[in-house]
Amino acid sequence: MSYRGRFAPSPTGHLHFGSLVAAVGSWLCARRAGGQWLLRVEDIDPPREMPGSAESILAALPAFGLVADAPALYQSSRMAAYDAAFEQLKARDLVFPCWCSRNDLAGGLHLDGHCRAAPSSDREPAWRLRVPDLAIHFDDALQGPQRQNLRNTAGDFVIRRVEGYYAYQLACVVDDAYQGVTEVVRGNDLLDSTPRQIYLQRCLGLPTPGYLHLPLALDDSGRKLSKSEQAHPVDPTHPMPALRRALGFLELPIASHAHAPVDLLEHALAHFDPTLLPHCSERVAA
Incomplete structure (x- = not known):
């Protein structure tokens, strides 16, 4: 390409x-x-x-x-494309609904792969990606070799917010691929x-x-x-x-x-x- x-x-x-x-x-x-x-x-x-x-x-x-x-x-x-990507992750059980508040997380990362809080019928959940204990390596063309333990640095990160808006990470990935x-x-x-x-x-x-x-x-x-x-x-x-x-x-x-x-x-x-x-x-x- x-x-x-x-x-x-x-x-x-x-x-x-x-x-x-x-x-x-x-x-x-x-x-x-x-x-x-x-x-x-x-x-x-x-x-x-x-x-x-x-x-x-x-x-x-x-x-x-x-x-x-x-x-x-x-x-x-591009909402239909983000919906399709979200459903793909959901079908593979890679995401989970989360009702945790900032107080529930006490300023830390979400590391459990499932919500710590009880489900609530009063509000919509955020949706998080399950993140394994995995080191991601890549070579940046200017900053050089990079390594990050995804679980320790990002935890189970949000890909769809409580308000229903898709997070930057998901939309960016889907659109970079779409635009080639x-x-x-x-x-x-x-x-x-x-x-x-x-x-x-x-x-x-x-x-x-x-x-x-x-x-x-x-x-x-x-x-x-x-x-x-x-x-x-x-x-x-x-x-x-x-x-x-x-x-x-x-x-x-x-x-x-x-x-x-x-x-x-x-x-x-x-x-x-x-x-x-x-x-x-x-x-x-x-």
Whole structure:
């Protein structure tokens, strides 16, 4: 299969610098491989979403020279696929209903493979995946060899929430397979999620793509820049300064006389080697 990468923002705010770095990194990896760059809007958590955010992000990307090879896939249109995956797991007895509250778990992991609390007719349960005592190994293309004991780190994790919304882990796995993604390039805040997704891929009989986790742009307090933390959005009407900063953050050469985003990107692409990207997250000026 030819290379397919993707950028998959959540519509919880406008495009900000940290998201721009992830978009640029994934675009460069796809273009260097001569492959496709796809978009996915991860709009399956309505309480966290901001009206108009998805449209704002998708409209901003081309202003930075980041043009996708297909229309964006909206996860809100994919519920039937998540239902089918859930039923597949249920038929194999790999999931169980859980009425445990946070107090029941006392801040710890759910490790029992069955619910500790008594079933309740007053509320719907969450559904958890049974997680064995299993070490997941994978090689990250930037961060190197990874190992995680899934049971000790994640426990029996939720794949469908009490409200009926599917969890990120399940939806991400199903859609990466549906879109034919061959390498997932994203921020290294999601490095710990990768073993859960690999295990879900195995449970569902889906292919496992390659992974490359980029360094994060951090605020002055050392926290990830995020829409939920009100990170300042980048300005698509004046894209060159933010794009230069994103390329500099990734330690890529910047064309000093470029007059348009496409010129900056093409110059960076001509010198791009993903193995030479920085490993460590760094603070950036507001």
